[in-house]
Amino acid sequence: MNRREMLLVVGGAAVAAAAVSTGTPKPAGAQDMVMEPAVAGPPNADWAAKAEALMPTVTQTAQPPLALVRAVADPAAPLRWRMEKEAAADSLATRAFKKGDSFILDFGGHRTGHLAFRLETVGREPDAPARLRLTFGEVPSDVAEPLYPYQGVLSSAWLPDEVINVDYLPQAVQLPRRYAFRYVKVEVIDTSSGFSVRFEDVHAIALTSAQATPSPLPAPYSDLARRIDAVSLATLRDCMQTTFEDGPRRDQRLWVGDLRLQALANYATFKQNDLVKRCLYLFAAYRRQDGLVAACVYEKPKARYGGIHIVDYAALYNVALADYLEATGDVATARELWPVAKRQLEIIGQRVNAAGRYVDPGNVWIFIDWSRDLHKDAAIQGLLVFAHKRTLDLARKLGLEGEVAGYPALIERMTAAARTFWDPSVQAFVSGPARQVSWASQAWMAIGGVLPAKDCATALKTALARADAVKPVTPYLYHYMAEALLDSGLEKDAKALVEGYWGGMVKAGADTFWEVYDPAQPLSSPYGDIHINSYCHAWSCTPTYFYRSRAMVA
Amino acid sequence: MNRREMLLVVGGAAVAAAAVSTGTPKPAGAQDMVMEPAVAGPPNADWAAKAEALMPTVTQTAQPPLALVRAVADPAAPLRWRMEKEAAADSLATRAFKKGDSFILDFGGHRTGHLAFRLETVGREPDAPARLRLTFGEVPSDVAEPLYPYQGVLSSAWLPDEVINVDYLPQAVQLPRRYAFRYVKVEVIDTSSGFSVRFEDVHAIALTSAQATPSPLPAPYSDLARRIDAVSLATLRDCMQTTFEDGPRRDQRLWVGDLRLQALANYATFKQNDLVKRCLYLFAAYRRQDGLVAACVYEKPKARYGGIHIVDYAALYNVALADYLEATGDVATARELWPVAKRQLEIIGQRVNAAGRYVDPGNVWIFIDWSRDLHKDAAIQGLLVFAHKRTLDLARKLGLEGEVAGYPALIERMTAAARTFWDPSVQAFVSGPARQVSWASQAWMAIGGVLPAKDCATALKTALARADAVKPVTPYLYHYMAEALLDSGLEKDAKALVEGYWGGMVKAGADTFWEVYDPAQPLSSPYGDIHINSYCHAWSCTPTYFYRSRAMVA
Incomplete structure (x- = not known):
């Protein structure tokens, strides 16, 4: 199935399009279908x-990342990318990140759960919030490729990225939403020119009822x-x-x-x-x-x-x-x-x-x-x-x-x-x-x-x-x-x-x-x-x- | 003072640039100044x-908005815009907003505080999160003009906008951060094609120790x-x-x-x-x-x-x-x-x-x-x-x-x-x-x-x-x-x-x-x-x- 075909469906009856809207499996060939009422x-x-x-x-299991990785384009990989280890995860806490810097964490396997870390600073006393963009990747392409412009027909509200502003540094941060990820890309949108940020005690909080x-x-x-x-x-x-x-x-x-x-x-x-x-x-x-x-x-x-x-x-x-x-x-x-x-x-x-x-x-x-x-x-x-x-x-x-x-x-x-x-x-x-x-x-x-x-x-x-x-x-x-x-x-x-x-x-x-x-x-x-x-x-x-x-x- | 001059300062000594970085008043003419150590x-x-x-x-006072307004370009206004009333604030709860829609609320005066609302839905059962962009305006130009591309030398983390994702609708939302605003622009980045959102009980929670x-x-x-x-x-x-x-x-x-x-x-x-x-x-x-x-x-x-x-x-x-x-x-x-x-x-x-x-x-x-x-x-x-x-x-x-x-x-x-x-x-x-x-x-x-x-x-x-x-x-x-x-x-x-x-x-x-x-x-x-x-x-x-x-x- 390709995008053109999917757009045909979306261009069809409202009900069919609505079904498509979230990843709900939808009636194939349902362009002109007027559905039974659902009351x-x-x-x-x-x-x-x-x-x-x-x-x-639901049990919560804290799990540290295994490594800092970089995404490498790989034409032989079905999803186009492979990850290469860049450094041990515990080196993260020693690195300072400024505006425009980014890194990718690898938790070594898929997690459904939260992300938490302590955002510390390096340099002058922090005199501005830190604005970060976090992208949660289940596979390398999620974090290796830009998510925007988004080409899909489902709600872009499902895209696995989040922009957060952290006031009053240093600060313990736990994102309130739940994500699905093995990789987390962190991009520093801005701090101030006077200080950098450092990430300590990054951990996933894996959730499951199993x-x-x-x-x-x-x-x-x-x-x-x-x-x-x-x-x-x-x-x-x-x-x-x-x-x-x-x-x-x-x-x-x-x-x-x-x-x-x-x-x-x-x-x-x-x-x-x-x-x-x-x-x-x-x-x-x-x-x-x-x-x-x-x-x-x-x-x-x-x-x-x-x-x-x-x-x-x-x-x-x-x-x-x-x-x-x-x-x-x-x-x-x-x-x-x-x-x-x-x-x-x-x-x-x-x-x-x-x-x-x-x-x-x-x-x-x-x-x-x-x-x-x-x-x-x-x-x-x-x-x-x-x-x-x-x-x-x-x-x-x-x-x-x-x-x-x-x-x-x-x-x-x-x-x-x-x-x-x-x-x-x-x-x-x-x-x-x-x-x-x-x-x-x-x-x-x-x-x-x-x-x-x-x-x-x-x-x-x-x-x-x-x-x-x-x-x-x-x-x-x-x-x-x-x-x-x-x-x-x-x-x-x-x-x-x-x-x-x-x-x-x-x-x-x-x-x-x-x-x-x-x-x-x-x-x-x-x-x-x-x-x-x-x-x-x-x-x-x-x-x-x-x-x-x-x-x-x- | 204009931007070119300010950039000269920023291009100068690191300490002077750091002082600039947050809106801190900084030494004018301090390009080459090596500051006294601050220990x-x-x-x-x-x-x-x-x-x-x-x-x-700090007392908290809940305050509803006064009106829905629209920004009108006004060359005679020193900050280029004036606000015109579009509708009574209580009409908001009757309106449904889809992807790409936006509105501006006027709280009738400046507030330091939080924003809260109940995010309701119209249409099918909500089958995706709602992604909203909120921009907090102290003056009309804050919400009437695009904030990006940002031209300033201070940290963009101070810009008064926030992108939030609201899961599990309907949902009571209270933004955890504090803002300074009279106006709030709400832009619906996305829901799903199956439902719209509706805002009930929007209110500022004004904070002051006075x-x-x-x-x-x-x-x-x-x-x-x-x-x-x-x-x-x-x-x-x-x-x-x-x-x-x-x-x-x-x-x-x-x-x-x-x-x-x-x-x-x-x-x-x-x-x-x-x-x-x-x-x-x-x-x-x-x-x-x-x-x-x-x-x-x-x-x-x-x-x-x-x-x-x-x-x-x-x-x-x-x-x-x-x-x-x-x-x-x-x-x-x-x-x-x-x-x-x-x-x-x-x-x-x-x-x-x-x-x-x-x-x-x-x-x-x-x-x-x-x-x-x-x-x-x-x-x-x-x-x-x-x-x-x-x-x-x-x-x-x-x-x-x-x-x-x-x-x-x-x-x-x-x-x-x-x-x-x-x-x-x-x-x-x-x-x-x-x-x-x-x-x-x-x-x-x-x-x-x-x-x-x-x-x-x-x-x-x-x-x-x-x-x-x-x-x-x-x-x-x-x-x-x-x-x-x-x-x-x-x-x-x-x-x-x-x-x-x-x-x-x-x-x-x-x-x-x-x-x-x-x-x-x-x-x-x-x-x-x-x-x-x-x-x-x-x-x-x-x-x-x-x-x-x-x-x-x-």
């Missing part, structure tokens, strides 16, 4: 209170696998705050699609299961008038309805609840939230025709992936079969299958409808009038199990082999491709995918996995400017789940 | 503790006089914080020269005499090794030695102490600080030759005024005669004249030396090889009373009449000119001076009196950029003293 229902106070009571402790420290993968796993796993853990850890955030740099919001993947990774690692429970209650408490789960909820300054709906996310709420029950055995919660799950498929089911096919009404948002080229009919069909199966399974585990007595027949009709997407001549599921072959279609049909596993495996192999197959642009859909490969017995292909795709980010120097990574175009941004991309993004954190829960081999 | 002596802990114990209460509310001047005084007096009071009030600051916008520092004038105005108005006492102890506690009083002391984050010395300011410390005793009758304080006063003239007296003439050693700073053209030998001679007389008078009031038994003879020699500056052919005191006639020379010789009052009056009249006389560029020296006129029986001329000069600022719309005002060049700045000028400056506050304590007629 909040009354919050469920009991569930809101339960979510509130599950507020986790309490455990999972052991690394054992030795039989390759170094690459072990590194991929470690970066997965760091990604998840830094997204675990008072909810499962999608990304700590930007949006910082709880989305159903991200939550499901974070929860899967969490069950295998930090096991902070009450945080999943809190999030499930938040979605249940703040829904649309008719009970549809919102694609996201806001948490601060107070929890509230997100006002955005995605068909696949509403369906995946049920899957996340079923996953939760499986991981925790917490029948009470699953039973309490069961009516929410049931209601999702009732609402979505209104769009399922007599033949069992989900019919896109054109005014709802089907996400699947950010690919602008993707035709989504096949993928949503497969996804909804999967969601119905998991919801039925959930009902059975709760002894409530009587409430969904129609599901087995419905699933049969939907599966039959799904099979109509199969094209024997291409040995794959095709979608749309152009009979498009995409990874998304094969992945979701496989996960939905609409054909026997060996046929799904064939379809996946077809997609992998075809150069013209529409590929994912997000790690989110890469996850479902890997999940589908595992579900279809293609473990070697899954491993190759994970180690090729996520391994590509690791080889590019990732400390946490990125929101967007297109190996063919690593400098692309869905927002028109890579400086607004998030480089620690929850929906990228699942390799650890594949290694630890899906027994992807060493 | 702090050990603080006097007892006096420091007394100063600390006298910390005043507790009383002096009655206005009574009716016999002209409207202009009453307005000048009121603006004097507002200026003093907004400079009265935990010390007598020189200006709340910039520097915010306690200077001897400003203190003496603020104290005079205070005795006639707010009568917050313990604040004067606190300041006298601060100067006494933090001196140079040899006991010389610093020209300024710093107060925050902790009280400390200022590291800058001005001959005339050290001498005026004694005058301020004598004024304090006269105003308060507080003999105990005057007696305790007497050794400090005595020490000032001992140190300065080392430069007084056998003939009674103060000989400028060339490595000390004589301030008098910022005029670059001024020859200062005559003025400093007159000022030091005055300081010796007032110090002798102080000793007598304390019954300590035995300690300064040599003063009467010394004063006689110094007075004789002062008279050598008299040039009967021009009927004025002249200074320097060019036999310069200046207001400064006549004013300080008159205040020093080196000739009978009628001769001093002649000298002052000569200076007033001569177009080539070097005139003051600061209200500080205008004050001493008015004081000299009153001392010399020229009350009508004093009144004309006050109502012409300070009245000129009032007519230009001043709510508080300015740091710099040259009626002939109202757009001049000693710093090369008027946006760094201070428009509420303590040394301008004395008209109220002339009206109330010197009985300048109605």
Whole structure:
């Protein structure tokens, strides 16, 4: 996806543009879409209170920087830059900085948190404030390249820079906002000609609600696998705050699609299961008038309805609840939230025709992936079969299958409808009038199990082999491709995918996995400017789940 | 004084440049001056503790804005702009602002203080931070003209703008720093395309340690006089914080020269005499090794030695102490600080030759005024005669004249030396090889009373009449000119001076009196950029003293 295409979206319907405005995944091809109205229902106070009571402790860990570094242009690096060590971090306190001076600190890894330091002075008694510009970099390009003029379509208020004025020097400074960073560039905009500034006791205050420290993968796993796993853990850890955030740099919001993947990774690692429970209650408490789960909820300054709906996310709420029950055995919660799950498929089911096919009404948002080229009919069909199966399974585990007595027949009709997407001549599921072959279609049909596993495996192999197959642009859909490969017995292909795709980010120097990574175009941004991309993004954190829960081999 | 001249100073000796760096008055013509070393002596802990114990209460007063205004270019206005009311202030809360929008609030008068508001949103749920730029204007040009590119030589960290990012909307915002303003320009740098912001309950939190509310001047005084007096009071009030600051916008520092004038105005108005006492102890506690009083002391984050010395300011410390005793009758304080006063003239007296003439050693700073053209030998001679007389008078009031038994003879020699500056052919005191006639020379010789009052009056009249006389560029020296006129029986001329000069600022719309005002060049700045000028400056506050304590007629 390139900027020109994105601007087409922005130039389109107001609602679509609004969805784009923050990094919210938005309806591809939605230029002229007039969306369904999104009106909040009354919050469920009991569930809101339960979510509130599950507020986790966020631990604060002070961490000094490891080094002073300089950014070096590197045409071989996917993001164009590498960092070279300039000096040990403890040399910082011996250096004086004047107007126009700058330095870059390297904290050695990604942090979600605050920054604090003591601003001391050198020279005359300080006779003016110090004005500093701080830029927080998740990756070298964030601090190596100018952020302005900003080319992106998302709010520039998300850009990771801050100008501060420090009065009354020397002074202890702790920036009140939270940032996401490995690197911090400090530029001295001005002091006075009479004095310089010196930085003592600079430290990050890393924040996370993840309490455990999972052991690394054992030795039989390759170094690459072990590194991929470690970066997965760091990604998840830094997204675990008072909810499962999608990304700590930007949006910082709880989305159903991200939550499901974070929860899967969490069950295998930090096991902070009450945080999943809190999030499930938040979605249940703040829904649309008719009970549809919102694609996201806001948490601060107070929890509230997100006002955005995605068909696949509403369906995946049920899957996340079923996953939760499986991981925790917490029948009470699953039973309490069961009516929410049931209601999702009732609402979505209104769009399922007599033949069992989900019919896109054109005014709802089907996400699947950010690919602008993707035709989504096949993928949503497969996804909804999967969601119905998991919801039925959930009902059975709760002894409530009587409430969904129609599901087995419905699933049969939907599966039959799904099979109509199969094209024997291409040995794959095709979608749309152009009979498009995409990874998304094969992945979701496989996960939905609409054909026997060996046929799904064939379809996946077809997609992998075809150069013209529409590929994912997000790690989110890469996850479902890997999940589908595992579900279809293609473990070697899954491993190759994970180690090729996520391994590509690791080889590019990732400390946490990125929101967007297109190996063919690593400098692309869905927002028109890579400086607004998030480089620690929850929906990228699942390799650890594949290694630890899906027994992807060493 | 223009920018080119100022840059010559900055291009000169490091110490002179450093003095310039914050708005500190600096040695004119000091390009090649290597200053006397300024080494702090050990603080006097007892006096420091007394100063600390006298910390005043700073009252906080919440004040809503009066109106939304727009700046209109006005070639007839000395500062180029006037404000026109755009809407009532309470209409603000009904307006929504998007990226690129801005507005200007008018609080109806100058405030030293904080700004607070509730940032609400309109539109979708807010899905990004709001980034705002706030510019605090003491005068219309501060908010009507771009501050950048900044042309001045002082630290740009003093420029009155601030960029803030507000997360988690809606949100109550109170900016932690203190500003000096009547106007606040708010520019919305960005929100997201999905929502606008709305400002509720905007209010200034005005800060001052002035507790009383002096009655206005009574009716016999002209409207202009009453307005000048009121603006004097507002200026003093907004400079009265935990010390007598020189200006709340910039520097915010306690200077001897400003203190003496603020104290005079205070005795006639707010009568917050313990604040004067606190300041006298601060100067006494933090001196140079040899006991010389610093020209300024710093107060925050902790009280400390200022590291800058001005001959005339050290001498005026004694005058301020004598004024304090006269105003308060507080003999105990005057007696305790007497050794400090005595020490000032001992140190300065080392430069007084056998003939009674103060000989400028060339490595000390004589301030008098910022005029670059001024020859200062005559003025400093007159000022030091005055300081010796007032110090002798102080000793007598304390019954300590035995300690300064040599003063009467010394004063006689110094007075004789002062008279050598008299040039009967021009009927004025002249200074320097060019036999310069200046207001400064006549004013300080008159205040020093080196000739009978009628001769001093002649000298002052000569200076007033001569177009080539070097005139003051600061209200500080205008004050001493008015004081000299009153001392010399020229009350009508004093009144004309006050109502012409300070009245000129009032007519230009001043709510508080300015740091710099040259009626002939109202757009001049000693710093090369008027946006760094201070428009509420303590040394301008004395008209109220002339009206109330010197009985300048109605």
